[in-house]
Amino acid sequence: MADSAHDGLHRRLVEALGAGAVKTEPEDLAAYSFDAYTGGGTPVAVVLPASTREVSAVVKIARDCGQPIVARGAGTGLCGGAVPVAGGVVIGTSRMNGVLEVDVRNRRARVAPGLINLDLSRAVRSHGLFYAPDPASQKTSTIGGNIATNAGGPHCLSYGTTVNHVLGLEIVDADGEVTTTSVDDYGYDLTAVLTGSEGTLGIVTSAWVRLQRLPEAVGVWVAAFGDIEAASEAVSSIIAAGIVPTALEMMDRVIAGAVEAAFKAGYPTDAAAVLLIEQAGYADDIAACERAIAEIAKQHGAVSWRSARTQTERDALWAGRKGAAGATGRIAPNYYTQDVCVPRSKLPAALRVVEETAREYDLTIGNVFHAGDGNLHPLMMYDRRDLRQVAAVVEGGNAILQAAIDLGGTISGEHGVGYEKRDAMTRVYSTQDLATMGRVRDVFDPHRSLNPEKIFPAGTRCAEMVPPPQ
């Protein structure tokens, strides 16, 4: 039922987009109140525009009505980035989901923001190309959402994160005007700062992205270790030896057990830690690469080494890895993923903290993460009906966050700051650092109407953050 206070807004949105693209019933609003973070917030309206022009119209209408705007892809974000915590209008990009142009010669594509990540790789596969950033959510998450969070994924170790693959953007700014950026243009690299800005600087309505040639050969190997510290030391040694595999992932016994129960992917379940290693490249190089990495693994006490022989085996291992978070449903009804990143040589120390945290707070914590990048994802299992467990997860998650900072790391490697971690920003940045980011925000969005209450700590408006002139 439409709130009468917003009748004017609703009427104008329907006029601009048609009734089918505007949702105002409570059950529709509820569906857009959450993403994959625990907290929620109810929007005033949800719109599903089909074009850049419609996005522009919505932004102008919302601005006139004094309503903030929250852009939303698939809602798979883990930090509350797409939650309308200040109400307002949610712009869902699900109808803008096409591959708009494929430029095979130059290995790039122009895509709409609502395009599902994996659909892009599928669409260009026949040209021998693929899109490299591959967050575990790639079966559902959208390119627009990936750009907003500068999403990572297992293959970012060698290919780089989303920002390395965005060549240009079309955005609708806070005034509803359409602007384009390109990394090839002279002038400021706005593409770089827009990527990862979590929808606070503009709304991406299309993007040129880089495509990669499919490698001619791929090796996928599984190494098992008797303890998790030995496995993390092996990871550090591989990087220190100057070997950067295409992907270097770790999972512990808790996760491997759940993954095997759910997928029968081919992971050993009796080992304390398992490394999933992939190297893509030239066919005649793969064997030498396997020997070098296997040798390092052996030096660190690997108890087994297995090579995936067929494409089916490789696909099964990856399906298990990417489905790991879902598989934890077999362990506990809820899980919370902490996303911190530490210098890679600090990985063993960081994992010790995770182990101690599990003991101290009496929690089951599973580790499945991008070891090669130093990007940890401790999955803390709990039951949200048990208040003791909820409190333990909050405190334990905070302890791991602080430990990562103390080890020279950061509060988020790839999931984003969003609503969840905005107050932790003050732990890694000074007032001046944050004020400088605030000044950038004010250039794009002086009224802070785009995704308000995100990234910046609670209670800080720009005026409060900028230090007084000396």
Added chain:
Amino acid sequence: VNDGQRAAPVDEAELSTLLGGADRAGRTVRITGGNTLAGMGARPAVDLEILTTTIAGVVDFEPDDLTVAVLAGTRLSELATTLAERRQMLPFDAPLPKQATVGGTLAAGWRGPRRHVYGPPRDWVIGSHAVLADGTVARAGGMVVKNVAGYDLSRLYVGSFGTLSVLVRANLKTLPVPERTRAFFAALPDGSLERTIGQLRDLRVVPAAAFWFDGFSSFSWRAAALWSTAPAWSYARRSAEVAFPRPTYSTTVLRQRWKASSMLTYLLSDNVRSPIASSRCPARRSPLPKRPPNARAVSNCVTSGSST
């Protein structure tokens, strides 16, 4: 040096004081590093020139993490030497590396020849310390290779020519040195540009850099060898040499197959994705595949290094 028109601060705090003072006094400022790329734009008259060359040095090299933190005034050659000791490198490829500074190279957003495979310099920046025009010291990013905490201001500063801030320190990802690097060049007839680009693009290996030189007809193929010392090409060559303690680099002159009027030269780094892997496949040493001319039209993207 501080004669009113020129100043050479020794650290971040002094730079902050200088900039803050100039801002309050309404004085205009130009920032100068190694002064090697000053020709890239007009040089307006300013009240104060600030040199960054006195804020120099590699402050934190973490070879096991493949990261390095370096002050803005550090010369590219000094950084390259430090990294080479641990068989690591950065593919910045700017001219005059003994004079050029890290800060200046980043401020100019210089894109060297090897950007074709390694991407532009901003892809290697993971954090920064910068001083704004009012003297505010602002940090962004950190020393980890993946970081989405806040806006990526470090990348925004790259290519901003000192108009947003003065870079004091850059945190960078480094790369393991490829096991081998080789350069090739080929003399080619008129009208073969598009076909050559098409063939280059479809090569089994991906060249790290490629240049096209027009107007080659007056040269013999022997003279072609001299091209390997041509200034544009030597950026890539020099950084390859810096990165290599042993002379594993070699130049191959291809047999002249046509009456030459243009020349293509390109650089192969063995397997960027897996530096431990070696190149044994002879096919990879054949730079131009022996197959019928490729009629497909291609754009200039592959040789985008040619103008630099």
